[in-house]
Amino acid sequence: MSRKTDYIKKVLGDNVPVPVIELVNVSKSYQPGTEALSDVSLRIDKGEFVFIVGHSGSGKSTLIKLLMKETSPSSGKIFVNNKDLSKIRHHQIPALRRKIGVVFQSFRLLKDRNIFENVAFAQRIIEKSSKEIKKNVPAVLSIVGLEDKMDKFPNELSGGEQQRVAVARALVNAPSILLADEPTGNLDPKNSWEIMKLLNDINKRGTTVVVVTHNEEIVNVMQKRVITIEHGVIVSDVKRGGYSSED
Amino acid sequence: MKIRTLIYSIGQGLKSLHRNRLFSLASVGTITASMLLFGLLFFVTGNIRYVIENFESSTVSVSVFFNEGLSDGEKEQIKSNIELRAEVSEVVYTSAQEAWEKYKKDNKLDDGTLDSFGDVNPLADSDNYTVYLNDVDMQDSLVNYIEGLSGVRQVNCDKKIAQGLSTVNKIISLASSVLIIILIGVSIFLISTMVSIGVSVRTEEIGIMKLIGAKDSFIKAPFVVEGLIVGITGSILPLAILVPVYRKVIRYLNSNYANILGGKVSFLSTKYVFVRLSPIVLAMGIVIGLIGTLTTLKRKLNV
CATH class of the missing domain: 3.30.70.3040 (Alpha-Beta Plaits)
Incomplete structure (x- = not known):
C-alpha cells in the first residue's frame, strides 16, 4: 500500500476505499492500427462487486488477460493490489496470480482427478502441506455446497456443480480478488443464479469480485456496479446499473 | 522447492512415464544402447592402451x-x-x-x-x-x-x-565415437519427443497451473523428473549388463590367452574399469535426460 493511502486511512479511518485494481490510460493493440482496448482508465476498490459487460470482441477478454499479466499493455499503467504490473518480472508473475482467483466459462477442471484433487491442485501449487490441504479443501467445498461430492469426478457432476468446484478452486488459496470470466455462459438460468448467489456470498465475506458477462437478466436484477465496454472503450460506468445488449 | 513438492513432482513424473510408456521405453532403450556401446569402447580401448603401456615400460x-x-x-x-x-x-x-x-x-x-x-x-x-x-x-x-x-x-x-595395436585402437575409437554420437543424438530426440507429447497431453493442466500461479519450476519439475528417470535408467541398465559380461570375458581371456607374447599381456581388472566407467556413464545419462527435457520445455512451455 502506498504512503498516500496509508496517510488518508490514518486521517479518515477504515471507511476509505482502497483500490485493488487500477487502470490508467491503458491501450492494447495486438496488430498495429487495431486497438483491443483504447485509453481505458478504471478503478475497482476493495470489497466491490463489479460487472464488466460488452459484446464479444469488445475488449473484455483482453482486460482479463492484462490483469493476469498474460499480456502487457501497449501503453498505460495497470496496478493490482497497488503493484505496478509493468514492473513485475517474469518470476514474480505467480505471486500476482495467487492473489487473483479465476473462474472460466468452460470450468477448466482436470477430468482425470476427482473434485477433492481438483481443488487440492491449487493448494499443491502454492506448496501447502497435506495437513492444510485436508483441512482447507473440505472447508471451501462446504462453502460451495459440495462437501459430499469430493470423491466424484467432473463428468459425474452437473454443469452448475462443476462451476461451483471451479469457484472452490479459485477461492481455496484465499485470493483478494475473484475474477469470473462468463461464469454462467455454459449454465441454465437456475444454475446461473446459484453461481451468482455464491459469488455474492463470497463478496460479502470481503473478497473483491469482478464478473465479466453478457447475461443481461443477472446484471439487471443484481443492481451492482456495471462497467460497459464497447470497441475497446468504456462507454459507461454506473454504480447500481443495468445492461441491455441493445445499448 | 519444498520436499513435499518434490515428492508430488516425482509422483506426477512417474505417472507421466507410465502414460507415455512406449516413448519412455524407446528412450531408455536408445540410451542403454549408446551406453552399452560406450562401455564396450571403454573396455577395448582402455585395455589396448594398458597393453601398450606395459610394452613400453617393459x-x-x-x-x-x-x-x-x-x-x-x-x-x-x-x-x-x-x-x-x-x-x-x-x-x-x-x-x-x-x-x-x-x-x-x-x-x-x-x-x-x-x-x-x-x-x-x-x-x-x-x-x-x-x-x-x-x-x-x-x-x-x-x-x-x-x-x-x-x-x-x-x-x-x-x-x-604396440604400433599395430595403437592404430587398431584409433580406428575402433573413431568408429565407435561416431556411432555413440549418433545414438546420443537419437536418445535426446526421443526424450524430447516424449516430453513434447507429455506437454501436449497436459496442455489444459499446464494452462490452469499457470493461471493459478504455479512457479515455472513447479510446472517443469514433473518433466525433469521424467527425463532424469529415463536418463538414469538408461545408464544403470547397461552397467548392470556390462559388469558380469566384462568379468566373464576377462576371466576367459586370462585363463586362455594370458601368456601370449610371453606373459606381457594382462587386462584391467573389473573393479578398476567400473570405478572409472560408472560415474561417466551415469553422468552422461543424466546430461542426456536433462538436455532432452529442458530444451524441449523451453521451446514448448514458453516459461
Missing part, C-alpha cells in the same frame, strides 16, 4: 628366429654380427627345449595335453636370440639390420605390435 627387446636347419656355427655368426651394433646391450640364446619348457610352464598345460605331444617338441624351430637394446629409438634400424642377415627367418619386436 625392457625393449627383439626376438630373432632362424631358418630351418641352421648350424650352431651359423647361429654363432649371427650372434657376433648382432653384438657388433652399438645399441645392443645383450644377446641371450633360448634353445628350442627351453622355449617349450617355458611355454609349458607359462600356460600350465595339463598332463593329458602334454602326453599328446609325447617327446615331440612342437616348438622345435623356435630357438631364438633375445636381443636387448639400450636405445629404443634405434629399434627400427636394428630390426632392418638383423632382417638383412643371412639365416634369419623372422624378427619380432614389441614396438611393431
